[in-house]
Amino acid sequence: MHSHSEPGLSRRDLLVAGAATVAGSAATGPAHAQDAVNTSSMDTVPRAPVHAPVRFTVNGREHALELDTRTSLLDALREHLHLTGTKKGCDHGQCGACTVMVDGVRINSCLTLAVMHEGADVTTIEGLGTPDRLHAMQAAFVKHDGYQCGYCTPGQICSAVAVLDEIKAGIPSHVTADIMATPEFSVDEVRERMSGNICRCGAYSNIIEAITEVAGRAA
Amino acid sequence: MKFDTPATTNPIDQMKVVGQPLDRIDGPLKTTGTAPYAYERHDVAAAPAYGYVIGSAVPKGRITGMDVSAAQHAPGVLAVVTAENAGPLDKGKYNTAKLLGGPEIEHYHQAVALVVAESFEQARAAAALVKIDYAAEPGRFDLHAARVAAFPPEENDITGPPETHVGDFAGAFAQAPVTLDETYTTPDHSHAMMEPHATLAAWEGDRLTVWTSNQMIAWANGDLAKTLRMPKEKVRVVSPFIGGGFGGKLFLRADVVLAALGARAAGRPVKVALQRPLIANNTTHRPATIQRIRIGATREGVITAIGHESWSGDLEGGGPETAVNQTRLLYAGANRMTAMRLAVLDLPEGNAMRAPGEAPGMMALEIAMDEMAEKLGIDPIEFRIRNDTQVDPEKPERPFSARAFAECLRLGAERFGWDARNSRPGQRREGKWLIGIGMAAAFRNNLLMKSGARVRLDGEGRVTVETDMTDIGTGSYTIIGQTAAEMMGVPIEKVTVRLGDSTYPVSAGSGGQFGANNATAGVYATCVKLREEVTQRLGFNSEDAVFADGHVRAGNRAVLLGAAAAEGDIVAEDAIEYGDLDERYQQSTFGGHFVEAAVDAYTGETRIRRMLAVCAAGRILNPKSARSQVIGAMTMGAGAALMEELAVDTRRGFFVNHDLAGYEVPVHADIPHQEVIFLDETDPLSSPMKAKGVGELGICGVGAAVANAVYNATGVRVRDYPITLDKYLDRLPDAA
Ligand code: FES
């Protein structure tokens, strides 16, 4: 008999451990649960969700939200603020589609809870430019056809903007030859730093051309 | 419009708009995050509820008990949909396994329940409270083991004949002075498109609308109606933006059915995105293959016998991976045989992924050709050209409509610097790197499919195209806009393109690299009809009317195009339909792939340093977006060569690496600058557009070109994809 529980943990343990980090694993978990603890599902009364207030600024606009504490920053943007330019590709920090800048640093917004960002300054793809007033990076992506289906694109663009800043700020990467020296812009530096943003359509060659053009312009 | 005689001169030949490397018209939306994908339609349904999918924890067996009471009482939960309470459901025409499983389970992560709640967090938490007991049954999960029981698949339009025979293959192979007999394997692949399958469903009485992510609107419409036992007129499918598909979104999938059922149960709109860890096992994948290739040739390198057999597996009732397709057409040879064998496996459903058949088939055949060239001591390009053919080698009465295969290879050799290649492997060294160059043919068929459109002209001279064609990143919006602009003589800014809605005329859809040629030909046909209406209204003789610069001209009269619609919009609707030109002529696309690879002499790490594809694919409708199709396919092919593999747990019956961390696809650091050259070609037998598909040509052969480059670098031949270092590290040449 296979059961649907996690080995060695009761339902209560799971809930206490924090639903946001463990929920979902049971529903999609591996099939090797023969030795699982069979808990009766009725011995656990699920708790009402915990809500908390949070204020942060997104693209220059301040927002005060009352959120389920399990809400990721990504879902706060997409589902509560209707800023759907930031994409959910995996919800597990594996693809980069959800990349936004928080206080000037790019992060995977699916991997962080919204309530952790009290007072933060968030920039999303919508904050960079609009169809009528494209940011230089957005325009370069259009010119070099640095996208196909468009789903990874906002994440790629947010990452690209941040990557150029990171190089300028002297932050080394895995391919920086001398980590004590100031890193120089190079396509290998950019490829390395952009490698957390998957593009399954395979627009990489064009994306690098777009970023290179913007770097040249900015330099 | 029936297309049954070769195209002659037509307005597309002007190439004022068509054939220009225009930026995509949807670019500003996609780059600003304002293109709306299915899960993001806050504009069409306020406050939808959220669905969370539960997948089966066993690959085969039965659900013996399901306790949903805790989930049902969990905060925010509106409904729990299961096979038990969903009401009677049929199975879609294009589905092999049911999209909502239970009590029978047909594969791992088959959807067995949807928990609907006020918020995503609540739905996810409640899903963890559903308790399911299974009685698992033993299944068949190992292709190598199941191979002995494999049988010839049933012939149908997609599969083709299970076997072909010409001449006396066995006799000719036995007598050939130079022979090759090798077996190659390709693993299961996952589409891994970036946008998960997602749907927002809303009911209005007995009418259902789904905003979804699907490549083939009419198929989805038909199969959703069939599954829910509704008339298809009561179902509307909308899919204007699709975050990648690659064949994984050709069919109705669980997200659509569950969102519709969830919305019915909850009494309000519901949206569902398949959670990423479900996708690999819940949806379809490219099946693994075992391929045996035998080639016999004279010492001069003339193929006298060529045989290709392929084994693959699928669920009961499924189909084979048609990996022998290209071997029926690509090279000459008097004595030939191909055969496919299908084994029943209880793994998730196998189905089309980018260039089904040819993608894995070319991965094997084009290594075999490289090996054979080496045995013969002939340059691999020369060997291929020596066995070129201008007719279908199985049916010599059928010429190719156009076949610039040798030209592609020669041009590629020149541009890539093929001269510099040392035909003896393992000879070139740069520091710690072993350097190799490899090539392979590219080949993929061109398919003709009926495709319809509606085109409207208004008094301002604006042209609006509506068709259920989809843009899955392929550039459909733009090339359709270019076609209408060329035909109506307006700049592309004057054209509005609306796609992906089942209320629009049925198109070819996106798949099999058939979208671009057929969908634009459908728009061409409709514009021809619209032009007739326009000239009639303006009192022109339609024979000599010229549509250009926003005007219609005939003799010395010129009128603004919009004037024709001064009294009201003019709407034309038509479709392109085909005669037998694709039966009388074999229509295919050709190319050559060239790759330079570097292999670390100490660690075996492989890096791709250069890639070039030369393509002959008819008229290129937009060189910018067509090039992107090819580089994208080259990237996916590089993944297939070096890293992609759904790892099968043959005891527990599922793909283990079922997310984007475990299933590795190429990232930026894996892909160098890529070059693409299109031969200047038109194919008047393909359609009035004289175009062919190109989106899959780019993946056909590229994996073998990588494999051949790695061989040229190291001298170690790997015949089991992906070519990971564990398969050759111990055989690398002495590093010191
Ligand atoms: S959605 Fe956040 S990394 Fe994939």
Ligand code: FES
């Ligand atoms: S554009 Fe489709 S995934 Fe990058």
